[in-house]
Amino acid sequence: MAIAVPHPLGLTHKQLFWVLHLGGWLAYVGLGSLSTLAYGKPGGYAMVYLATGATGAATTLGLRYLLRACRGRPPALQLAVMVLPILASSALMERAGRHLKLQFCPDCQPENALMVFAYALGNIYVVLAWVGLYLGITYYRKSQDETRRALAARTMAHQAQLKMLRYQLNPHFLFNTLNAISTLVLDRDNATANRMVQSLSAFLRHSLDSDPMQRVTLRQELDALTLYLDIEKVRFAERLRVETAIEEDCWRALLPSLLLQPLVENAIKYAVARQIEGGLLRIQAHRDGDHLIVTVTDDGPGCMALEGDTLPAGNGVGLRNTRERLQVLYGDAGSLCARNLVRGLQIRLQLPYETSTSAAERRPGRDDAR
Structure with missing residues (x-):
C-alpha cells in the first residue's frame, strides 16, 4: 500500500537528501574557511577545505549506494562491508587536500607509511558523522512511513467495521x-x-x-x-x-x-x-x-x-x-x-x-x- 505524504517543506525524499547532503558539505567548507581566518592562515588555505569537502561529497555518494544495497542485512554484515569504504573515503579526502596543504606547509609531507595512515584517518570522524546522520534519517523516515501505514490500515479497518455494523x-x-x-x-x-x-x-x-x-x-x-x-x-x-x-x-x-x-x-x-x-x-x-x-x-x-x-x-x-x-x-x-x-x-x-x-x-x- 503506497501512501504519499508530502514533506512539510514541500520536498520529496530525494530532494531532501540533496539539500541535506550539499548543505552539510558546504557547512564543512564554510567552517574550515572560518578556522583559516581565525588562525591567521593565508586566504588561499581555504582551498584545502574546498578540495577536501568536494571529495567528501563525492565519495559519500558512493557510500550512500553501498548503504542502500546493504539495507535490511544483519548489522554485523553491514559493518563488515562498510569498514573499508569508510576508510577509503577518509583517505581520498586527505589525499585531495594534501597537495594544496603542502604549498602552505612543506613540513606536512608524511615521512613514512605510518604517518600516511594517520593522515588518512584525519577525516574519518567527518565520514562517520555523515554515515551516522544518513542512517539515522533513513531509519527515522522508515519508522514514520511504517507509522503512517499502520494508521492508514487502522483507519481502513475501522471504516470496514463501521460499514459492517451500519449495513x-x-x-x-x-x-x-x-x-x-x-x-x-x-x-x-x-x-x-x-x-x-x-x-x-x-x-x-x-x-x-x-x-x-x-x-x-x-x-x-x-x-x-x-x-x-x-x-x-x-x-x-x-x-x-x-x-x-x-x-x-x-x-x-x-x-x-x-x-x-x-x-x-x-x-x-x-x-x-x-x-x-x-x-x-x-x-x-x-x-x-x-x-x-x-x-x-x-x-x-x-x-x-x-x-x-x-x-x-x-x-x-x-x-x-x-x-x-x-x-x-x-x-x-x-x-x-x-x-x-x-x-x-x-x-x-x-x-x-x-x-x-x-x-x-x-x-x-x-x-x-x-
Missing part, C-alpha cells in the same frame, strides 16, 4: 415486514400492501444509499427514522404510538446515520408487539454540556436480564451493534446504558455534542492543534 439489517424486521405484506395481499388489502411496499422501498433505499462513514444531523436521523416507523405503523396501526421531545439546539447535532433505528426496532419488538394494547415509544434528546443525550423509552415489561445500567454482553443484536458503533467512533466519549423504569425500559445514548461547524473546525488540515 447489518435485522432479519426479523425484514421477515416480519414481508410476512405482513404477504398477509395483506392474501386479504386482498392491496392498497395497504402497496403503501407498505413503498415505505419499505424508501427505507431500504435510504439505508443503502447513505454513506456509513457520514454523520447526519438529529433532524435528518429522525426523518430517516420516520421512514422506518411508517412501515411499522402499517403493521401495528393504532397500537404503535410515538412521541418526540427534542431540545431546539439538538436538532443540528451530529450523530452516526441510522443509529436510532435498531433501538426503536428493539423497543417495538419487545414492548409494543408483545402487548395486546400496543405501546408508547418516546424519543428524547437534550444537551448536557459537551455531550448530546438521546433516550429511547418504551412502556413495555422492561428487561429482566439487565445488570445494573448496562445490558449483558450478548443481549440483542441491535443494541450490541449500536454499542459497538459508538465505541469505534467515539471510544470512551460515547456510551450506551439501559435501565428499567417502573414501567418500561429506557436506552440512553451519550456522545459528544458536535455540529457541522464544530466538526469542520477540528478537521485535520483546518487546525494545527490536532
